[in-house]
Amino acid sequence: MNQETPAEVKQACEQFRATFSRLSDEIGKVLVGQREVIHGVLTALFAGGNVLLEGVPGLGKTLLVRTLSETLRLPFSRIQFTPDLMPADVIGTNIVMEDPQTGQRRFEFQRGPIFAQVVLADEINRATPKTQSALLEAMQEHRVTVSGRTYVLDEPFIVLATQNPIEQEGTYPLPEAQLDRFIFKIVVGYAQLDELMTILDRTTGTHTPTVEPVLDGPAILKARELIRGVVVAPHVKEYASRLVLATHPEGRYAAGGATGPTNRYIRCGASPRAAQALILGAKVMALTDGRYHVANKDIQQIAPMALRHRILLNFEAEADRVDTDKLVRQILELTPTEPMGVGLPPARV
Numbered sequence: 001m002n003q004e005t006p007a008e009v010k011q012a013c014e015q016f017r018a019t020f021s022r023l024s025d026e027i028g029k030v031l032v033g034q035r036e037v038i039h040g041v042l043t044a045l046f047a048g049g050n051v052l053l054e055g056v057p058g059l060g061k062t063l064l065v066r067t068l069s070e071t072l073r074l075p076f077s078r079i080q081f082t083p084d085l086m087p088a089d090v091i092g093t094n095i096v097m098e099d100p101q102t103g104q105r106r107f108e109f110q111r112g113p114i115f116a117q118v119v120l121a122d123e124i125n126r127a128t129p130k131t132q133s134a135l136l137e138a139m140q141e142h143r144v145t146v147s148g149r150t151y152v153l154d155e156p157f158i159v160l161a162t163q164n165p166i167e168q169e170g171t172y173p174l175p176e177a178q179l180d181r182f183i184f185k186i187v188v189g190y191a192q193l194d195e196l197m198t199i200l201d202r203t204t205g206t207h208t209p210t211v212e213p214v215l216d217g218p219a220i221l222k223a224r225e226l227i228r229g230v231v232v233a234p235h236v237k238e239y240a241s242r243l244v245l246a247t248h249p250e251g252r253y254a255a256g257g258a259t260g261p262t263n264r265y266i267r268c269g270a271s272p273r274a275a276q277a278l279i280l281g282a283k284v285m286a287l288t289d290g291r292y293h294v295a296n297k298d299i300q301q302i303a304p305m306a307l308r309h310r311i312l313l314n315f316e317a318e319a320d321r322v323d324t325d326k327l328v329r330q331i332l333e334l335t336p337t338e339p340m341g342v343g344l345p346p347a348r349v
Contacts, residue, residue, distance in 0.1 A: 049183020
């Protein structure tokens, strides 16, 4: 953005807003309601992160991801996670191939479904920890290592995983290391009355809505570069940093002090990746709102998605039936927005 004129930057930002709105509208042709969920998924796409979608069955999580893939001109794959799924079923494996002319045998790598660019990990918590760990390198570093050889994944690359929060029998909770690699955790809620009636009209009638492709890979990468150039003032970076530090029990900035909710209910707070998620997500929010700089309200709007899966609760929180969303709201209320002039380092972006 620094090499472009202000007029060119303004035009690029306006084009991004129009593209974001069109993507949202195209997905809305198929997925009724859930505008906040769609907005969150698109925000993660342009921020360059992976998404964890949580909700009871039948709310459209898989439909959302499949519809998103139809609006993007990118290779798509769906991995149905089950207890018998093996890591090789995800990343691929070396198989023995024989040359029909010479009879010589050699190992040849057969790529798995992770080599798509939009990957749906459906019911990710049904696979064993060994299989879940096969995604770690791909999600964080966008590459896969097999038998000592590294294969780089095509960009852009995004993993969208779904899980059911109610049915826990036969599931394996995601480890904290993997949860931290999701930029956002988005909760998919129930439809309202008018939305449910619209769903019935669309799914029980003769007309099946279709979507049109909107973006390709180079356009997404260009939009991500544009977003990286959005201005973040030092006091906003400080606020995002203090918000993350407010989740650390026994820390200097713990929300509410010694007797506050952080020290009372949190066992382990958010990592630096949370600060990165706050800043990157807030940059997208600012652009879609028609601004060229990040405000504190953008950080606050992103906070629930960026923090809810990065906070580990203790036994007292479970006993008092306190969930992470309630804690995030309390932390937002208790963390002042005014700069404290403490010279905190800026959030890494």
